[in-house]
Amino acid sequence: MILGLDIGGANTKAASSDGTYAKCVYLPLWRDAHLDEVLHRLAETDPSSVGVVITGELADCYRSKIEGITSIKAAVERAFRCPIYFWGVNGFGWRDPSELAAANWSASAALVAMEFRNCLFVDMGSTTTDIIPIRNNVLASTTDYLRLVNGELVYTGMLRTSIGSLLREARLDEHIVPLSPEFFAITADAYLVTCQISPEQYSCDTPDGFGKDRASALRRLARTVCADLEEIGDSHAASIAQQTADLQLEVITKAIEKQSTKHHINEVVATGIGEKIIARASMSLGMNCICLSEKYGKRISDIFPAYAVSRLLESRLQMGSP
Numbered sequence: 224m225i226l227g228l229d230i231g232g233a234n235t236k237a238a239s240s241d242g243t244y245a246k247c248v249y250l251p252l253w254r255d256a257h258l259d260e261v262l263h264r265l266a267e268t269d270p271s272s273v274g275v276v277i278t279g280e281l282a283d284c285y286r287s288k289i290e291g292i293t294s295i296k297a298a299v300e301r302a303f304r305c306p307i308y309f310w311g312v313n314g315f316g317w318r319d320p321s322e323l324a325a326a327n328w329s330a331s332a333a334l335v336a337m338e339f340r341n342c343l344f345v346d347m348g349s350t351t352t353d354i355i356p357i358r359n360n361v362l363a364s365t366t367d368y369l370r371l372v373n374g375e376l377v378y379t380g381m382l383r384t385s386i387g388s389l390l391r392e393a394r395l396d397e398h399i400v401p402l403s404p405e406f407f408a409i410t411a412d413a414y415l416v417t418c419q420i421s422p423e424q425y426s427c428d429t430p431d432g433f434g435k436d437r438a439s440a441l442r443r444l445a446r447t448v449c450a451d452l453e454e455i456g457d458s459h460a461a462s463i464a465q466q467t468a469d470l471q472l473e474v475i476t477k478a479i480e481k482q483s484t485k486h487h488i489n490e491v492v493a494t495g496i497g498e499k500i501i502a503r504a505s506m507s508l509g510m511n512c513i514c515l516s517e518k519y520g521k522r523i524s525d526i527f528p529a530y531a532v533s534r535l536l537e538s539r540l541q542m543g544s545p
Contacts, residue, residue: 224271225536227273229528230276231350233252235258235261238526239530245523245525247426247526251282251427253284258295271306272536275308275309275310277291279295280292296309296323310326315539325367328353330531330535332344332357332363340359341359343479343483344357346493347475347497348380352475353375354479374478374481375482379475383411383427385430387408393462403449407443412443413464417465419468441457441460492513493513
């Protein structure tokens with residue numbers, strides 16, 4: 224078995240190149256998470272080789288990205304006894320460890336480019352959204368900073384984005400109410416209340432440490448306007464949820480439109496846990512959208528970078544490259 228790993232700041236994901244194995248572990252590195260323990264458990268799958276992409280280097284438990292890369296890379300090397308191949312932003316043939324920083328989108332885009340020659344590859348995860356232009360080749364910038372500058376990285380996700388950082392004010396009856404920028408509620412709360420995710424799909428921590436049920440989410444949403452749920456009622460808290468979901472859809476739509484116009488591309492290839500949001504955004508723009516869940520299944524689509532790096536490694540080994 225060829226195993227692919229995507230080690231992020233919040234989640235560690237693993238997938239086999241044949242698609243039969245897919246796993247996602249919520250593992251917030253900034254909380255001194257037991258990465259070694261999780262990697263050793265994954266090593267028990269006994270792969271013949273492992274391909275790795277790293278995005279967790281930005282976690283603020285590390286003083287610098289290179290410290291994060293070095294630490295994560297060493298943890299992988301401790302856990303696995305088979306050959307290990309790390310994918311950088313320009314492929315497996317990297318020379319400087321800094322090329323390994325935030326390279327998961329690059330592996331996904333490289334695999335998509337092999338199958339869809341001209342498209343916008345859009346991956347919406349729990350924390351961020353990648354919007355990668357592909358015209359025969361991948362055209363995106365090679366660092367997170369430059370991708371932010373160019374609109375190829377949008378720092379908003381389906382689960383972990385703070386409501387207050389996204390929705391600055393809410394219309395509640397005749398009032399326009401500014402939201403507190405405190406970490407009171409997250410997009411997972413909004414999507415749970417609007418029935419777009421289940422409690423089981425709320426796979427990160429809640430801001431207050433309480434439940435992942437609708438009532439708990441409504442209480443957190445009420446807190447964003449400095450209220451108890453009893454003060455504003457369920458309907459107003461649910462309205463905050465819906466306005467958050469609507470605004471995030473608008474943000475994603477505008478970002479897709481910007482890249483589509485810039486690169487003259489009219490087809491989207493969507494993946495990630497926010498795949499349905501990407502599809503709605505694309506359709507509102509009149510763009511054709513191909514969902515990778517229909518090609519590979521939802522389990523693989525949700526953790527696509529891990530699957531992509533395993534497939535790319537499989538191809539490399541089949542060609543006889545060391």
